[in-house]
Amino acid sequence: MKNQYTQLKNTYFLICSLLLFGCSNSNQPSILGYEFDEGEKINITIGNQASLNIITKYFEGYNNKDLVTVESLEHEDFLGFANTGQVIEGSKQHIEMSQQFLDKFPNAKWEILWSISSDINFKNKASENWVTTCLNTSFGEGENRNNFQRIFDAQIVDGKIKKAYLYQRNMSDREVE
Numbered sequence: 001m002k003n004q005y006t007q008l009k010n011t012y013f014l015i016c017s018l019l020l021f022g023c024s025n026s027n028q029p030s031i032l033g034y035e036f037d038e039g040e041k042i043n044i045t046i047g048n049q050a051s052l053n054i055i056t057k058y059f060e061g062y063n064n065k066d067l068v069t070v071e072s073l074e075h076e077d078f079l080g081f082a083n084t085g086q087v088i089e090g091s092k093q094h095i096e097m098s099q100q101f102l103d104k105f106p107n108a109k110w111e112i113l114w115s116i117s118s119d120i121n122f123k124n125k126a127s128e129n130w131v132t133t134c135l136n137t138s139f140g141e142g143e144n145r146n147n148f149q150r151i152f153d154a155q156i157v158d159g160k161i162k163k164a165y166l167y168q169r170n171m172s173d174r175e176v177e
Contacts, residue, residue, distance in 0.1 A: 032118055040123070047117035051131045051156040058161065059110040059135065065102055071095045075162045083150075083168040105139035113149075117156075129156045136171065147171040 029045035036042070054073055061069035071091055080088035088094045102108060115133040122128070133152045140146045151167040 044118045047119040047129045051117045055131045075160050079163045081165045108139035111136045147176045
């Protein structure tokens with residue numbers, strides 16, 4: 001009788017396990033949030049994780065003053081929107097500006113705090129992959145040292161940055177210490 005009870009218990013456990021795990025939809029993407037497009041709510045889902053490596057290499061390039069690497073990770077027709085309202089049109093313009101910045105502030109440093117890749121699967125146009133990254137950025141000397149926290153939101157197309165938005169805030173002395 002005890003053996004029959006154990007066999008029944010094991011069969012019950014097996015059926016419950018199959019129902020629990022076998023009926024789940026593992027192909028459905030995890031929803032991170034949403035955006036509105038033409039008045040319609042579109043889900044934002046977990047994106048291509050390889051895109052995170054592009055952003056890591058991009059800021060490693062800046063930290064190493066290697067603008068050849070930075071340029072190689074941008075599309076030629078790169079479009080950037082700075083926190084100041086400035087629009088950067090083309091990778092060449094962006095690299096020229098970056099070189100001027102690095103010449104003026106050779107101690108500039110970018111530290112990635114977090115980065116998230118997400119996909120937006122539109123219904124009436126191509127899907128988009130975006131990587132949103134939070135960075136601590138510092139440059140300058142002594143009392144002229146600047147410490148900013150930035151959000152860099154980059155659209156990744158074919159393994160390169162196509163478009164980017166930069167948001168920024170000043171860090172408090174308490175955060176910098």
